[in-house]
Amino acid sequence: MKAEHKPNYNLLKFTIILLVIAIVVGIVFTWLRKGAELSPPMTEHIFDKGEAKWSIDGYPAKVLHNNLFKIELTDLSGAPLQGAELSVKLEMMDMVCGDYEFKMTEADPGTYTGEGVPLMAGTWKATLTLKTVDQTYTIDRLLRAVH
Ligand SMILES: [Cu+2]
Incomplete structure (x- = not known):
């Protein structure tokens, strides 16, 4: 049972890391666009x-x-x-x-x-x-x- 669960756990970690990267990139782009709009x-x-x-x-x-x-x-x-x-x-x-x-x-x-x-x-x-x-x-x- 434990051996079967381990790959799923790694996949979850990988998915979370990807999600965090996507959110950070999104925030940076929004911030840059806002900077251009505000000036x-x-x-x-x-x-x-x-x-x-x-x-x-x-x-x-x-x-x-x-x-x-x-x-x-x-x-x-x-x-x-x-x-x-x-x-x-x-x-x-x-x-x-x-x-x-x-x-x-x-x-x-x-x-x-x-x-x-x-x-x-x-x-x-x-x-x-x-x-x-x-x-x-x-x-x-x-x-x-x-x-
Ligand atoms: Cu300066």
Whole structure:
């Protein structure tokens, strides 16, 4: 009886190992796809004074290169929101590879540009600090950086 059961037991172990591998592969793929979905080339953000459209030239961003960030601000009527002060901080969550901060300047009425340099490949969190005459807002997005 025991001799007959042993091969079945090995088969069960093998099946469990295969199942675990399949689950891990599934989780990794879902996570990668979610990362890409969460960090599209252009993101739109609504705040109580209007709207921000945030794009990055030549997306995905390039590691250790100047990447042109563009933020277009419009007020509640859809007109360019001028005279704001913008700065961006790039950071990698759960890592100590270093942050990168830069200021943006108003290139056209309501259109602000600046150059960001991700320090390594992967998904970065970018936090925009937006100061208007009487308020400060923070807006964040994810972005992907590649070599
Ligand atoms: Cu890092």
